[in-house]
Amino acid sequence: MLAVQQATSIPDPLSVPSNAPEHCPGTESDLAGKADACAGCANQEICASGQTKGPDPALPFVRDRMSTVKHKILVLSGKGGVGKSTFTAQLGWAFAADEDSQTGIMDVDICGPSIPTILGIANEQIHSSSSGWSPVYVQDNLGVMSVGFMLPSARDAVMWRGPKKNGLISQFLKDVDWGTLDYLLVDTPPGTSDEHLSIVTYLRESGIDGAVLITTPQEVALQDVRREINFCRKVGIKVLGLVENMSGFVCPNCKGESQIFKPSTGGGRQLAKEMGVEFLGAVPLDPRIGKSADYGVSFLDEYPDSPATTAYLDIIDKIKAQL
């Protein structure tokens, strides 16, 4: 019964929720079925009866789907714009460079999906078959799933509250035909909120190998990373290590190095020591990284001689060694 699932239709993220009122408190909330918004909802009675507070019915399906995925890695950062998606993409490309391995990238940043652009597949769409939604393939062995593929136009905004984001994430895990994967990389939005809690809950049974944390050197970013490390500890995810991105800038004109984001409190290295996590390395800021992301090409392949490439490869080796 678990193995055979109907082909699920791809949801239109812009449509009005078909099954939840706008202010649905979430089926697991104490207010489920009792909040003002629940009046008139078709599922009010079920929610109010308390049945929905049990484990999510999607869990067995997720476990089933994830049983063929060897390693699951989260890419996290407290702060936005520090390079999570760029790093996830590079990591994906680097893993996929080994032709015998299969890699998947799942973008759970529902409100700001950047992965499709960075991988150069922004205009692709998801196809649905009896075995589930097919991921979009960048190359033979690199499949991608993102809400970006479901929007009619890139300018459309997904204005969703938690429960709906939660629903889509569970679908990404149970309805996507990931196949047999060696690595599943999960790119997350900034912060510690619904998306993070959902992904951790859904993957708890199948096990998460660990999380890679990305930061930039300034204290404003580091304070968010401290929160993120605490989050990982609270929910019991192993921290594989910390990457310091945008660390130093080499002027293309005079080759002089300067610090755009000054490590006023010692940067990532100091933080890693303080919090007892491994420091994986520092990637210097290279304007070509951003450009590669905009054009959707692999920075590692395009500019193999950049110091940033060396730094990236070094970090990726360290992550591989830990798995």
Place this chain on the structure above:
Amino acid sequence: MTSTQDTPVARRLQHVKHIIIVLSGKGGVGKSSVSTQLALSLRASSPLARVGILDVDLTGPSIPRMLGLDGHPVHQSSDGWVPVYADGSEARLSCMSVGFLLKKKEDSVVWRGPKKNAMIRQFLGDVRWGTLDYLVIDTPPGTSDEHLSLLEHMAPVHSKLSAVIVTTPQAVALLDAMKCLSFTRAVSLPVLGLIENMSGYVCPCCGEISNVFSTGGGEEMARREGLHFLGSLPVDTELVTLLDAAEPKEQESLSPSDASKDSFALMQRYQRTSTAPLFGKIVAEIFRSLLGEREQ
């Protein structure tokens, strides 16, 4: 109509003239630094201007750090929560953030939507903002719970609302800024204009301008979408350092009156940065936009 006007939020905000929401689709483009600069510049725009800054980035509050207010507690009064004043006794720059409510600064706030919604309602309804000329609201990235909650709770004062969108010049950020613009249109929030941040970096050794995150994309987008382009800001390491380490080291042991001198020092230090005059122009543009809106 009168019944919808009379929510606690509407009552609290009735003496606030303008509410400016700082948005961006993408994270790390400088929303908080723009919000901070906006608040500082608005405060400096007139000797009597009273400005509030509300940080609704609940899982990653940065405003306290940027204003040098890390670790300040929020006090309760009979008339609601007292915001933290960045300029001490002068009390013309009030600030509220979830960062003030955490016991330890590395505590993480791991909340789902409903709790965030409740917190935002409290920030708007329970904080004693008093009379303000401007309330600047710094938001988290995306278009989700926090944004919807904000708009919902402030629906009774919708006529006072307007938004500023911040982006960086790369395609990836512009894409998200576009989503953010679609959001403002969907909720009929007037947009004062677009700011392009991190546009170019001046090498401190040779003066060469590098476009670390490309350049010009914001202006181009503003033209395409018929938005007011407020201006572009280069990467200013001086400013980054100032906002990053704004915490005055000796402040903890000082009395409140001395602390006020310190915070004022932040303002003076800000006005010495090379970004401050550029931001002054942006604020002038914002005033023009606000005026234009009134007339419409």
